[in-house]
Amino acid sequence: MLKYLPKIVLFSLALIVGRAFAVPAKRMAKTKFVIGMSQCNLGEPWRVQMNADIAAAAKAHNNLEIIFKDAANDTLKQRAQIEEFVSNKVDLIIVSPKEAAPLTKPIAEAYQNGIPVIVLDRRVLGTDYTTFIGADNAKIGKAVGEWIFKKTNGLGNVVELEGLMTSTPGQDRHSGFRKGIAGSKLNVVFEADMKWLEPNARKEMESALAVHKDIKVVYAHNDPGAHGAFLAAKAQGLADKILFVGVDGLPQEGKAYVEQGILAASFEYPTGGREAIESALKIFAGQKVEKEMTLKSRVYTKDNVKNGGAWL
Numbered sequence: 472m473l474k475y476l477p478k479i480v481l482f483s484l485a486l487i488v489g490r491a492f493a494v495p496a497k498r499m500a501k502t503k504f505v506i507g508m509s510q511c512n513l514g515e516p517w518r519v520q521m522n523a524d525i526a527a528a529a530k531a532h533n534n535l536e537i538i539f540k541d542a543a544n545d546t547l548k549q550r551a552q553i554e555e556f557v558s559n560k561v562d563l564i565i566v567s568p569k570e571a572a573p574l575t576k577p578i579a580e581a582y583q584n585g586i587p588v589i590v591l592d593r594r595v596l597g598t599d600y601t602t603f604i605g606a607d608n609a610k611i612g613k614a615v616g617e618w619i620f621k622k623t624n625g626l627g628n629v630v631e632l633e634g635l636m637t638s639t640p641g642q643d644r645h646s647g648f649r650k651g652i653a654g655s656k657l658n659v660v661f662e663a664d665m666k667w668l669e670p671n672a673r674k675e676m677e678s679a680l681a682v683h684k685d686i687k688v689v690y691a692h693n694d695p696g697a698h699g700a701f702l703a704a705k706a707q708g709l710a711d712k713i714l715f716v717g718v719d720g721l722p723q724e725g726k727a728y729v730e731q732g733i734l735a736a737s738f739e740y741p742t743g744g745r746e747a748i749e750s751a752l753k754i755f756a757g758q759k760v761e762k763e764m765t766l767k768s769r770v771y772t773k774d775n776v777k778n779g780g781a782w783l
């Protein structure tokens with residue numbers, strides 16, 4: 472039968488079959504993929520959790536090796552880590568950048584060098600990276616505002632303790648919140664950048680309480696900040712009069728604070744660690760990944776925390 476097929480058809484068939492086998496064979500040649508992960512700091516439980524989520528997801532794949540670096544909240548150090556990953560020719564970079572503007576260039580350079588880059592949680596400027604994975608911080612901020620609006624009937628003095636305002640989650644959690652309380656009589660009487668850090672939040676809250684005794688709500692951009700503010704108010708016997716609201720919703724942190732009655736609400740901020748590894752595997756397999764992956768969040772309050780919270 473075959474002998475009746477024209478030579479050209481046979482030749483084409485051979486080419487197709489050859490290619491089909493050649494591609495996987497080429498990929499098979501690489502038995503190990505090295506991923507460089509630059510974490511902006513490991514001071515907060517949320518970041519420790521992100522690294523743990525990455526490590527747990529990678530564990531199932533013995534062809535992955537992850538090099539974790541902690542930039543210890545130092546932008547220059549994080550920049551150097553990314554440059555080092557490039558010169559060591561890692562196969563992919565995962566980065567959770569401390570600040571947007573100063574880390575844009577090294578990340579763009581890595582990407583232009585042909586190294587796939589997954590940006591996690593905090594954004595950089597422009598589009599010179601492979602994919603961004605994170606929750607919608609503007610949506611979270613707006614949901615916080617609407618929740619507080621409802622809870623207070625839109626009336627009362629508010630303290631806003633902001634995350635680092637040179638990082639995009641801080642900016643978005645702030646602008647979203649202001650949209651959420653628009654049209655209410657909630658009055659933001661004190662606003663300060665606590666840079667995501669609990670000790671800073673505690674100090675800022677002490678300053679707020681020195682001037683305002685009639686604070687109804689504290690909105691901190693993360694749960695460590697809300698907890699710091701709670702401790703400051705507690706020391707003055709004022710914690711019971713104030714609603715504390717934070718973001719992150721880790722089981723061992725924000726969620727537990729809600730269960731203990733310390734926070735009135737905590738809004739979940741997923742780490743994206745598992746999704747980063749899933750995307751890395753797709754990239755290594757030559758598959759396309761979306762430029763942006765938006766993760767979902769929930770709100771935990773005393774009424775719903777036992778049932779797993781409510782999706783935003």
Ligand code: FRU
Nearest residue numbers: 515517593640667693719740
């Ligand atoms: C940890 C953290 C989290 C916050 C996130 C924002 O460093 O401050 O608490 O949700 O970063 O990027």
